[in-house]
Amino acid sequence: MAPLISFDNATKVFGTGERAVRAVDQVTLDIETGEIFGVIGYSGAGKSTLVRLVNALGESELRKLRGDIGMIFQQFNLMSARTVAGNVAFPLKVAGWSRQRRAERVAELLDYVGIADKARSYPGQLSGGQKQRVGIARALATSPSILLADEATSALDPDTTQDVLALLRRVNRDLGVTVVVITHEMDVIRSIAHRVAVMEAGRVVEHGPVYDVFAAPRERATHRFVASTLRDRPTPETLERLRHRHPGRMITVGIREGGGSGTDVTAALRAHAVDGTIVYGGISEIDERPFGSLTLELAGTDAAIDELIAQLRRTTDVDDLGTAAVPA
Numbered sequence: 001m002a003p004l005i006s007f008d009n010a011t012k013v014f015g016t017g018e019r020a021v022r023a024v025d026q027v028t029l030d031i032e033t034g035e036i037f038g039v040i041g042y043s044g045a046g047k048s049t050l051v052r053l054v055n056a057l058g059e060s061e062l063r064k065l066r067g068d069i070g071m072i073f074q075q076f077n078l079m080s081a082r083t084v085a086g087n088v089a090f091p092l093k094v095a096g097w098s099r100q101r102r103a104e105r106v107a108e109l110l111d112y113v114g115i116a117d118k119a120r121s122y123p124g125q126l127s128g129g130q131k132q133r134v135g136i137a138r139a140l141a142t143s144p145s146i147l148l149a150d151e152a153t154s155a156l157d158p159d160t161t162q163d164v165l166a167l168l169r170r171v172n173r174d175l176g177v178t179v180v181v182i183t184h185e186m187d188v189i190r191s192i193a194h195r196v197a198v199m200e201a202g203r204v205v206e207h208g209p210v211y212d213v214f215a216a217p218r219e220r221a222t223h224r225f226v227a228s229t230l231r232d233r234p235t236p237e238t239l240e241r242l243r244h245r246h247p248g249r250m251i252t253v254g255i256r257e258g259g260g261s262g263t264d265v266t267a268a269l270r271a272h273a274v275d276g277t278i279v280y281g282g283i284s285e286i287d288e289r290p291f292g293s294l295t296l297e298l299a300g301t302d303a304a305i306d307e308l309i310a311q312l313r314r315t316t317d318v319d320d321l322g323t324a325a326v327p328a
């Protein structure tokens with residue numbers, strides 16, 4: 001199937017001469033129908049500009065697509081003088097829907113996003129999470145096939161963020177809407193994206209399935225984003241402290257789907273008569289698959305520990321951290 005959105009060597013330059021900024025620099029990227037695609041980067045990386053290019057297609061393309069792209073924003077962009085129902089009805093009005101059909105569609109949408117009771121409220125009377133639900137209802141009004149979410153959860157607290165992300169996941173799954181999420185937070189990517197592109201200085205420096213990018217980040221920026229969300233591996237400072245309490249041989253074992261599970265670790269310890277104490281770690285989910293690591297202090301003969309590590313390395317990555325006396 002042909003991609004829904006295709007960037008082919010896309011470039012956007014602001015300004016001219018010495019002051020020219022290449023906000024988007026030779027980006028080639030395909031977004032497939034039905035996926036949740038994440039674009040992550042630090043402030044100024046060019047994410048918003050890239051997504052705005054989707055909205056700025058040539059006239060004929062645009063006519064074909066008008067009403068086919070919904071958009072939600074960090075600051076919600078609701079009309080404060082209109083009620084919730086009025087905000088959601090607005091794009092339908094623009095599209096020429098009758099009053100009766102508008103009312104039906106608005107009721108259906110507000111029910112879907114879980115704020116049917118707020119139809120007559122004004123945006124100023126709503127919490128941030130409720131405002132974003134209105135934004136989502138409005139963006140979905142004309143049944144678009146693409147939803148662009150530009151930092152849509154960046155103004156929300158962590159719990160509300162998870163609620164809104166769960167709603168976006170439903171929109172993708174139940175309604176088959178292709179969702180493009182722009183964010184600077186790897187937590188957001190980890191929670192809902194299937195594939196991700198990492199942007200830096202206008203370029204896509206790395207992209208692929210979220211699980212693969214997490215499991216084997218190649219670029220420095222990607223390493224930083226991954227570390228910012230998992231926090232499962234001890235930093236050098238943490239390791240220093242751990243060594244005081246646990247002077248023995250330590251290893252960090254990657255926990256993955258299809259190899260390197262907690263069960264594998266337990267079985268390997270037993271098979272080699274090595275005792276393992278879990279001293280650090282975290283296992284969570286990426287794209288609904290297990291992912292993380294465990295750091296263990298091991299007690300056993302050197303030979304047994306070496307064999308244990310060799311066995312684990314057949315299915316997952318193992319960092320040998322050495323001992324307090326002889327760090328690796």
Ligand SMILES: Nc1ncnc2c1ncn2[C@@H]1O[C@H](COP(=O)(O)OP(=O)(O)OP(=O)(O)O)[C@@H](O)[C@H]1O
Binds near residue numbers: 042043045
């Ligand atoms: N209209 C404009 N005129 C001039 N420069 C611009 C304009 N829009 C964006 N830029 C520049 O392009 C670069 C990329 O900006 P962009 O907003 O796309 O980044 P971003 O990754 O979305 O960052 P943020 O999350 O802070 O919005 C920045 O250096 C920015 O200053």
